[in-house]
Amino acid sequence: MAVRELSSLEKYLGLKKPNKYSTQGDKKNNNGPPLAGLATIAHQLVKEAERPELLGDTAESRAVVHQWLEYSVTKLDSYTKEDIKIILKDLSLYLLDKVYLAGNQFTVADTLMYYGIHPVMVDLTIQEKERYVTVTRWFDHIQHHPGVRQRLPPVLIHRNRIYMADTIEI
Amino acid sequence: MAAGTLYTYPENWRAFKAQIAAQYSGARLKVASTSPAFTFGQTNRTPAFLNNFPLGKVPAYQGDDGFCLFESNAIAHYLSNDALRGATPQAAAQVLQWVNFADSEIIPPASAWVFPTLGIMQFNKQATEQAKEDVKRALTVLNQHLNTRTFLVGERVSLADISVACSMLWLYKQVLEPAFRQPYSNVTRWFVTCVNQPEFKAVLGEVKLCEKMAQFDAKKFSEMQPKKDTPPKKEKAGKEAAKPQEKKEKKKEEKKPAPEEEMDDCDAVLAAEPKTKDPFAHLSKSTFVMDEFKRKYSNEDTLTVALPHFWEHFDREGYSIWYSQYKYPEELTLTFKSCNLITGMFQRLDKLRKNAFASVILFGTNNDSSISGIWIFRGQELAFTLSEDWQIDYESYDWRKLDSDSEECKTMVKEYFAWEGDFKHVGKAFNQGKVFK
Numbered sequence: 055m056a057v058r059e060l061s062s063l064e065k066y067l068g069l070k071k072p073n074k075y076s077t078q079g080d081k082k083n084n085n086g087p088p089l090a091g092l093a094t095i096a097h098q099l100v101k102e103a104e105r106p107e108l109l110g111d112t113a114e115s116r117a118v119v120h121q122w123l124e125y126s127v128t129k130l131d132s133y134t135k136e137d138i139k140i141i142l143k144d145l146s147l148y149l150l151d152k153v154y155l156a157g158n159q160f161t162v163a164d165t166l167m168y169y170g171i172h173p174v175m176v177d178l179t180i181q182e183k184e185r186y187v188t189v190t191r192w193f194d195h196i197q198h199h200p201g202v203r204q205r206l207p208p209v210l211i212h213r214n215r216i217y218m219a220d221t222i223e224i
Numbered sequence: 225m226a227a228g229t230l231y232t233y234p235e236n237w238r239a240f241k242a243q244i245a246a247q248y249s250g251a252r253l254k255v256a257s258t259s260p261a262f263t264f265g266q267t268n269r270t271p272a273f274l275n276n277f278p279l280g281k282v283p284a285y286q287g288d289d290g291f292c293l294f295e296s297n298a299i300a301h302y303l304s305n306d307a308l309r310g311a312t313p314q315a316a317a318q319v320l321q322w323v324n325f326a327d328s329e330i331i332p333p334a335s336a337w338v339f340p341t342l343g344i345m346q347f348n349k350q351a352t353e354q355a356k357e358d359v360k361r362a363l364t365v366l367n368q369h370l371n372t373r374t375f376l377v378g379e380r381v382s383l384a385d386i387s388v389a390c391s392m393l394w395l396y397k398q399v400l401e402p403a404f405r406q407p408y409s410n411v412t413r414w415f416v417t418c419v420n421q422p423e424f425k426a427v428l429g430e431v432k433l434c435e436k437m438a439q440f441d442a443k444k445f446s447e448m449q450p451k452k453d454t455p456p457k458k459e460k461a462g463k464e465a466a467k468p469q470e471k472k473e474k475k476k477e478e479k480k481p482a483p484e485e486e487m488d489d490c491d492a493v494l495a496a497e498p499k500t501k502d503p504f505a506h507l508s509k510s511t512f513v514m515d516e517f518k519r520k521y522s523n524e525d526t527l528t529v530a531l532p533h534f535w536e537h538f539d540r541e542g543y544s545i546w547y548s549q550y551k552y553p554e555e556l557t558l559t560f561k562s563c564n565l566i567t568g569m570f571q572r573l574d575k576l577r578k579n580a581f582a583s584v585i586l587f588g589t590n591n592d593s594s595i596s597g598i599w600i601f602r603g604q605e606l607a608f609t610l611s612e613d614w615q616i617d618y619e620s621y622d623w624r625k626l627d628s629d630s631e632e633c634k635t636m637v638k639e640y641f642a643w644e645g646d647f648k649h650v651g652k653a654f655n656q657g658k659v660f661k
């Protein structure tokens with residue numbers, strides 16, 4: 055996933071010079087050693103854009119941001135149908151009592167997760183979106199966050215239950 | 225962009241709505257909640273306040289441009305931006321829907337449940353049980369709505385979230401313990417997110433969710449009861465917690481506490497105010513009616529009407545006349561600054577208005593001026609010693625009690641009230657006068 059997601063993130067951050075990545079997802083740092091790994095690069099980009107709040111506003115949420123960046127890299131790079139189920143279940147449970155992935159504010163973890171999971175969400179049936187209602191709610195909120203969606207097609211969300219209420223899965 | 229002052233008592237959840245809206249919109253809002261700017265129960269009963277806000281209730285907003293508003297929801301609406309109010313007709317209507325939902329579905333049962341736990345209302349088991357059921361109903365509606373939504377209207381914080389969250393502050397702080405709120409996890413997720421937004425936090429501080437449901441606080445309740453000798457409270461129509469709700473009324477007929485025993489959050493704040501007992505209470509009734517004189521002074525000619533009226537009715541037992549002189553005339557520089565010194569003192573003495581009258585005059589010009597005045601006080605002592613609030617300015621003045629029968633007094637009263645005459649004792653020309661009334 056790395057390159058596409060990172061260039062989306064760059065656009066979201068309003069950074070001017072796109073395509074600075076090698077195909078391995080490494081970014082050549084002008085005045086430092088080469089950086090490796092999506093999480094590290096995302097960090098670097100946010101710093102470059104001078105948006106430190108996107109990395110979390112407390113030590114705890116900064117740690118959580120990092121954890122979810124790693125999760126996006128490892129789990130959403132390539133996956134099987136079975137993997138998807140697990141990912142959706144993980145997220146569902148996690149988002150039960152949360153609006154954002156880390157803390158009470160929107161962070162870069164939400165952005166990258168959104169880019170990473172977008173292809174999955176596009177393919178979900180209405181029933182599946184209902185089953186993973188907390189993910190759906192989170193996803194809808196993030197796709198409406200100014201500047202995040204860019205050219206990606208919006209995923210349609212139904213607010214009113216069509217299927218049975220007790221199919222919610224967490 | 226709106227800019228103005230919000231009058232309220234401190235920590236008023238109704239005022240919070242307006243304050244949070246202002247945080248989002250960037251409206252410049254000063255909050256006047258403490259003395260000397262505002263004292264709940266006093267400032268809001270002055271004629272000046274009632275003139276702008278006929279109900280005398282807070283929160284109340286006055287713009288720097290003079291624009292006045294009461295009713296917290298209207299104030300919050302005014303201080304919002306379009307995004308908070310709802311950018312489309314549909315969104316705006318939905319915002320209104322939730323604002324009203326907070327007032328009519330949450331506040332009445334929340335008050336009935338929470339107030340006894342704060343010791344400001346008698347406990348009544350049936351009323352509390354009914355209130356819990358009503359709160360559950362409101363929570364169920366919210367929980368369902370928030371199942372698929374992050375915020376109440378659209379995908380961002382609106383006035384709907386601000387109003388509903390503020391109306392639930394007491395519930396979440398006092399009684400919604402984890403077990404009770406467990407079935408409403410969407411509501412709690414939403415509430416916690418709201419109160420942790422920087423704009424909410426700036427106003428609310430840290431909001432700590434209830435860990436154990438608070439119960440009736442009998443001790444506090446008995447302490448808070450108004451003493452028997454205090455004058456009866458004025459009729460309170462439409463008291464939120466005591467709003468008649470027919471179906472409930474039937475059920476709890478048997479053991480409803482007498483309405484005069486009930487307090488609401490407003491009364492509680494009043495009761496908690498440090499007791500400023502009327503410092504003039506010990507004086508016997510006077511025949512001199514200060515307000516009557518002030519009316520004459522304001523509306524009619526001073527020399528031909530107001531002064532004769534004054535001397536005809538002045539009661540030398542009940543009142544005293546004082547000459548005041550600013551101690552540090554060498555420090556007076558620009559005249560506008562000197563004037564501010566006088567008007568500032570008047571403002572700080574606001575609570576004294578009922579029992580005092582003064583005409584204070586600035587003489588001279590820039591860098592060569594003096595301030596002196598004539599004061600009429602209830603009683604025979606300087607009223608300033610009666611209350612701490614009044615002592616800020618008085619030490620900067622020399623005070624001399626005048627014999628009301630003396631020629632000196634008659635002349636000074638005449639000259640100072642009329643702002644004309646020789647002012648022999650001054651030796652500088654009249655510049656401008658200020659009247660405390």
Ligand SMILES: N[C@@H](CCC(=O)N[C@@H](CS)C(=O)NCC(=O)O)C(=O)O
Pocket residue numbers: 238280281282283294295296297489490
């Ligand atoms: N519906 C009004 C209620 C205002 C209100 O009841 N204010 C009370 C304080 S909680 C008050 O100022 N009472 C003073 C009085 O009644 O003299 C609002 O939301 O602003």
